Amino acid sequence: MFSRDTWQEIFLTIRKNKLRTILSGFTVSLGILIFVGLVGLTNGLQNTFEYFFSQDATNVMYIFPGRTSMPYKGYKSLRRIELDNSDLTDIKEDFPMFVDYISPRIFRSALVKYKEESNNYTTIGVDWGQQFAEKTIMMKGRYINQEDVKNRTKNVAIGRLVEQDLFGNSNSIGEFIDVGGSMFRVVGVFQDDGGDNEERQLYMPYTTRQLIEKNTDEIGQIVIGFKEEIGYTGAMAFQRSLEKYLKQKKFIHPEDENGFFVRNVADQLKQNQDFAGVLAIIAALVAFGTIIAGIIGISNIMVYVVKERTKEIGIRKAIGATPRSVISVILLESVFITTISGFLGMFVGIALLSTLGDTLMDDYFIRNPGIGTGLAVFATLLLIIFGTLAGYVPAKRAARIKPIEALNDE
Amino acid sequence: MLVLSQDWNPNKEKVPTMIEIKDLHKSYKMGSNSLHVLKGINFSVEEGELVAIMGSSGSGKSTLLNILGMLDEADEGEYLLDGIPIKNLNETKAANYRNKFLGFIFQSFNLINYKTALENVALPLYYQKMPRKQRQEKALKYLDQVGLKEWSHHLPSELSGGQKQRVAVARAMVAEPKVLLADELTGALDSTTSYEVMDLIQKINDQGNTILVVTHEPDIAQMCKRIVHLKDGVIVKDEKVKQVKALANV
Numbered sequence: 075m076f077s078r079d080t081w082q083e084i085f086l087t088i089r090k091n092k093l094r095t096i097l098s099g100f101t102v103s104l105g106i107l108i109f110v111g112l113v114g115l116t117n118g119l120q121n122t123f124e125y126f127f128s129q130d131a132t133n134v135m136y137i138f139p140g141r142t143s144m145p146y147k148g149y150k151s152l153r154r155i156e157l158d159n160s161d162l163t164d165i166k167e168d169f170p171m172f173v174d175y176i177s178p179r180i181f182r183s184a185l186v187k188y189k190e191e192s193n194n195y196t197t198i199g200v201d202w203g204q205q206f207a208e209k210t211i212m213m214k215g216r217y218i219n220q221e222d223v224k225n226r227t228k229n230v231a232i233g234r235l236v237e238q239d240l241f242g243n244s245n246s247i248g249e250f251i252d253v254g255g256s257m258f259r260v261v262g263v264f265q266d267d268g269g270d271n272e273e274r275q276l277y278m279p280y281t282t283r284q285l286i287e288k289n290t291d292e293i294g295q296i297v298i299g300f301k302e303e304i305g306y307t308g309a310m311a312f313q314r315s316l317e318k319y320l321k322q323k324k325f326i327h328p329e330d331e332n333g334f335f336v337r338n339v340a341d342q343l344k345q346n347q348d349f350a351g352v353l354a355i356i357a358a359l360v361a362f363g364t365i366i367a368g369i370i371g372i373s374n375i376m377v378y379v380v381k382e383r384t385k386e387i388g389i390r391k392a393i394g395a396t397p398r399s400v401i402s403v404i405l406l407e408s409v410f411i412t413t414i415s416g417f418l419g420m421f422v423g424i425a426l427l428s429t430l431g432d433t434l435m436d437d438y439f440i441r442n443p444g445i446g447t448g449l450a451v452f453a454t455l456l457l458i459i460f461g462t463l464a465g466y467v468p469a470k471r472a473a474r475i476k477p478i479e480a481l482n483d484e
Numbered sequence: 485m486l487v488l489s490q491d492w493n494p495n496k497e498k499v500p501t502m503i504e505i506k507d508l509h510k511s512y513k514m515g516s517n518s519l520h521v522l523k524g525i526n527f528s529v530e531e532g533e534l535v536a537i538m539g540s541s542g543s544g545k546s547t548l549l550n551i552l553g554m555l556d557e558a559d560e561g562e563y564l565l566d567g568i569p570i571k572n573l574n575e576t577k578a579a580n581y582r583n584k585f586l587g588f589i590f591q592s593f594n595l596i597n598y599k600t601a602l603e604n605v606a607l608p609l610y611y612q613k614m615p616r617k618q619r620q621e622k623a624l625k626y627l628d629q630v631g632l633k634e635w636s637h638h639l640p641s642e643l644s645g646g647q648k649q650r651v652a653v654a655r656a657m658v659a660e661p662k663v664l665l666a667d668e669l670t671g672a673l674d675s676t677t678s679y680e681v682m683d684l685i686q687k688i689n690d691q692g693n694t695i696l697v698v699t700h701e702p703d704i705a706q707m708c709k710r711i712v713h714l715k716d717g718v719i720v721k722d723e724k725v726k727q728v729k730a731l732a733n734v
Contacts (some may be wrong), residue, residue, distance in 0.1 A: 078616075079610060079613075079616060083610070086598075086599070086603075087598070090598035091598065113645065235603065290517075303526075385594075386596055388594075389594045389595075389596060390596075390607070390611075391579060391582075391609045392553070392555060392582060392588050392594070392609055392613070393582065393583065393607055393611065393655065393659075394579050394580065394582050394583020394584070394611040394659070395577045395579060395611055396575065396576045396578065396579040396611070397576060397579070400610065473575070474575070476555065476556065477555045477557040478550050478556050480553075481590065481594060
């Protein structure tokens with residue numbers, strides 16, 4: 075079946091019937107190319123989702139104060155809700171099973187000066203836990219720690235770009251900078267994957283910020299890192315009881331959703347993962363449909379090929395071709411063309427995806443598109459195998475045609 | 485009366501019977517009607533004969549040839565080819581028998597159009613699984629015999645009708661079959677070319693090959709040694725004739 079003669083016979087047929095070969099090869103190549111492209115781009119989209127969420131911790135919840143929209147227990151609506159130090163300690167004490175760390179976030183813009191250099195930056199009053207919520211990476215020195223918070227020290231951790239702006243190439247650790255009129259000592263320099271903006275920030279102990287602001291106990295926002303082992307369901311339960319607890323404490327109507335807002339990153343991540351998952355399923359369906367269309371394409375071509383070769387098959391049978399040899403010549407030719415063009419389409423697809431790289435990142439949110447080699451090869455083999463099976467039926471029928479009928483076919 | 489050549493057989497042995505058919509019937513279904521084409525044919529052909537089967541269209545001559553060629557099957561009757569019963573053959577066996585025992589020559593040549601003359605002639609040997617080199621040597625030898633050695637690497641489209649039919653004759657001969665079957669082999673040729681091809685057929689017959697020719701042209705039939713007349717599915721006349729040499733007409 076695989077003798078040199080058989081292959082010579084097949085190559086000759088392929089060489090002498092170029093149009094037919096190109097047509098069927100093109101169908102197969104295109105099918106695999108589209109499959110690889112679709113799967114690759116979907117993977118790229120998923121990579122982007124994962125990337126977005128990898129910049130910050132995902133076991134994190136933010137609480138933002140708002141204004142009430144319903145009167146409740148003698149309070150009028152449109153009351154401004156404030157979060158303060160007692161909320162931090164209360165949450166820590168009442169939800170010990172859930173809370174890993176908790177930190178306030180007091181955002182203030184400030185003019186920062188060092189020698190002749192000055193610039194406006196965002197300063198954030200934080201506790202030590204903020205480092206984990208933001209996945210801040212220390213390049214030099216240290217972050218704000220518990221001692222800083224307790225002693226209300228005038229220490230500050232500055233972003234990589236802040237150091238670059240103010241200090242140029244010289245070392246900033248231990249130097250004093252003027253932050254909005256107060257002198258702070260630089261204890262650390264950090265970097266952040268979140269982009270340039272996050273590296274143009276300064277972190278100071280929130281207690282120090284409160285001291286500067288006439289010893290207030292207001293804390294702006296709260297960020298809570300919850301224990302990872304509570305999982306998605308635990309996080310959702312935690313969010314619900316936390317909301318109920320805060321509403322009670324702040325005298326907010328149980329159905330008033332505007333007193334404060336909770337952003338649960340775990341929930342968002344879950345939603346996004348679900349979305350990406352659905353997208354992947356749709357893409358998989360389309361990709362699978364492409365393969366099916368490819369298989370149908372091959373079978374159509376095979377039916378056409380057999381029809382076109384009916385007379386030739388008759389001649390061959392008249393001079394002694396067995397049904398087996400008729401089938402094997404037709405099938406081997408088809409397998410040969412499908413294999414070559416299938417893998418060609420696969421390699422072109424993979425090459426295209428890798429040339430794309432991150433060029434589609436900004437406009438289409440596709441990061442590093444690609445397809446697992448295993449899946450690509452599997453799809454190609456699937457197309458070859460089913461294409462062959464689909465070709466077997468007309469080939470078998472061709473082999474059964476009575477030579478006399480085939481010879482009369484014009 | 486006619487003198488039969490086999491009487492001059494120097495060995496005085498009985499010449500073996502190549503084809504023997506008894507009470508052959510064949511009908512075709514045409515919708516709800518059945519068309520009875522062969523209505524009990526009995527005849528035999530001995531080795532080395534050159535037989536013409538004559539008859540008007542619809543007489544059943546092509547059907548008879550197709551059954552003899554195992555291209556079609558009879559409904560009833562016996563068929564022995566060189567003593568081998570041809571009955572209930574599966575496709576593979578029929579293919580092998582056709583390949584080994586029979587050579588076909590068709591009216592429309594039936595060459596494979598994308599193969600050269602040499603490749604066409606070598607094809608039956610390919611199905612005998614003969615090695616390539618040997619196959620080509622043998623094919624070239626037979627092409628030479630029909631006078632087309634110089635044309636071996638031409639495609640059928642580059643050959644004239646007579647040349648195509650000579651390639652077909654070489655292809656029929658190359659496997660050294662027991663019987664050569666020709667269906668209206670001159671039907672697509674002008675008379676001069678027809679006689680050239682018949683001359684070739686006569687030469688091949690003179691070498692001892694058994695040949696059956698289906699034709700409706702009396703002059704072609706006269707170039708054979710025996711004429712079997714078919715009419716409405718039965719043999720009406722079976723006679724030995726004095727062979728007219730085709731060369732005389734060229």
